[in-house]
Amino acid sequence: MATQRMAWIGLGHMGTPMALNLIKAGYELSVYNRTDEKLKPLIDAGAKPYRSVPEICQDSDLLFVMLSDDTAVSVVFDQLLSIDIRGKLFINMSTISPDLSIKLSDMVLDKKGKYLEAPVSGSVKPAQDGTLIILAGGKDEDYDIAIPYFEKLGKLSLLLGEVGQGTKAKLAINYYMSVVVEGLAETVLFAEKNGIDRETMMFITNESACGSPMSKMKTPSILQENYPAAFPLKHMMKDIGLAQGQGLNTDTSKAISTVYKKAMDMNLGDEDLMAVIKALK
Numbered sequence: 001m002a003t004q005r006m007a008w009i010g011l012g013h014m015g016t017p018m019a020l021n022l023i024k025a026g027y028e029l030s031v032y033n034r035t036d037e038k039l040k041p042l043i044d045a046g047a048k049p050y051r052s053v054p055e056i057c058q059d060s061d062l063l064f065v066m067l068s069d070d071t072a073v074s075v076v077f078d079q080l081l082s083i084d085i086r087g088k089l090f091i092n093m094s095t096i097s098p099d100l101s102i103k104l105s106d107m108v109l110d111k112k113g114k115y116l117e118a119p120v121s122g123s124v125k126p127a128q129d130g131t132l133i134i135l136a137g138g139k140d141e142d143y144d145i146a147i148p149y150f151e152k153l154g155k156l157s158l159l160l161g162e163v164g165q166g167t168k169a170k171l172a173i174n175y176y177m178s179v180v181v182e183g184l185a186e187t188v189l190f191a192e193k194n195g196i197d198r199e200t201m202m203f204i205t206n207e208s209a210c211g212s213p214m215s216k217m218k219t220p221s222i223l224q225e226n227y228p229a230a231f232p233l234k235h236m237m238k239d240i241g242l243a244q245g246q247g248l249n250t251d252t253s254k255a256i257s258t259v260y261k262k263a264m265d266m267n268l269g270d271e272d273l274m275a276v277i278k279a280l281k
């Protein structure tokens, strides 16, 4: 499959390091992003830039899509589907609603194209390190085509069933993350209120059975009270909403949703999800 003409659409926090990893692995890549400035690191690494979705689609056989949400993915797929897509494989790595993913798959198949969903677990650092977890849904034969690329992007990929199943698994693991981060924020604030400083509390947490890669990764930002986006809070808000749309209806999920919504109302959407601590303070 090395002769396939490959494209990457969407060069945000995740798309940029993921696309760069494919280039580092030796693949030739065409790239598109709505905002031109984000093309630069990819052009510097040797990618061929496009400024039109139909044109990059026309010139490619295998297209990765990594966009923010249902709206962005719908807008871009409208343009992708405006041309003849026979035989082209679309690997959609964005986190979107399972219903939209199934609808897109049907539309692509109607036009004799191929569709695999492959949302990822892991944020910017795993994207840079090529250690994401890729949760695919779709046909075996399309997954088989994707495997060599997934091996460059992640440490693990799983085909979980038909289109929709990968996205549902992604929403479940992200919900767990939303609870863990919110719980960590509450813990730190509770301790602080009772005279235990943040540094001490994070040391205790990280040494305890509750210490995790997540608590360790968030420790510097909690101590510095600075939350540059690795996983933007607005995307977690989106994913909680998607999970609720998929039937998540527990008391905890309702409370969590209220807290993240408050953080959004405080304009923290572009900060890391750990900034939810500011909404709790």
Ligand code: NAP
Binding pocket: 009, 010, 011, 012, 013, 014, 015, 033, 034, 035, 038, 066, 067, 068, 069, 071, 072, 073, 075, 076, 093, 094, 095, 096, 120, 121, 122, 123, 124, 230, 231, 232, 235
């Ligand atoms: P991001 O940095 O916000 O980038 C979003 C991308 O979507 C950009 O390329 C943006 O283009 C594009 N976009 C947004 N609206 C668009 C529209 N209407 N038309 C065309 N393009 C549009 O997002 P990200 O952090 O890379 O996340 C990408 C996806 O991965 C999301 O679904 C997110 O939930 C998921 N995810 C993220 C993380 C993480 O840690 N960040 C982890 C796992 C999964 P512009 O540059 O022009 O704005």
